[in-house]
Amino acid sequence: MTRKLAALVSLALSLAACENPRQKAIEKIDQDKEILRRAGASVNAVIRNSPDCAVAKPLMPEAYQRIEEARGQVSAPASQATLDALKSQVDRIASACP
Numbered sequence: 001m002t003r004k005l006a007a008l009v010s011l012a013l014s015l016a017a018c019e020n021p022r023q024k025a026i027e028k029i030d031q032d033k034e035i036l037r038r039a040g041a042s043v044n045a046v047i048r049n050s051p052d053c054a055v056a057k058p059l060m061p062e063a064y065q066r067i068e069e070a071r072g073q074v075s076a077p078a079s080q081a082t083l084d085a086l087k088s089q090v091d092r093i094a095s096a097c098p
Helices: 002-017 021-048 053-071 077-096
Strands: none
Touching: 021 053, 021 077, 053 077
16 A cells, blocks of 8 residues: 555656646747737837828837847747748838838
């Protein structure tokens, strides 16, 4: 009986010590999603105001800054591609608003 209890306790401790790699990946994706959401909100402000260059131009430096900050924080390759797309959108508006 004591052996069974010891084996059960040992098994429970070993299972608790193992981290689920899938859970870690999900947490990284959720973290990237939040970082991209913040950068995207800043870019969206530029896009919404793109018809009025006087309003859009002052918003561009913040959008570029958020994109660059996000580059150092995200870990997934797809997140880098998303940031490239966001930057190209701001670049396109910047070229249209001299």
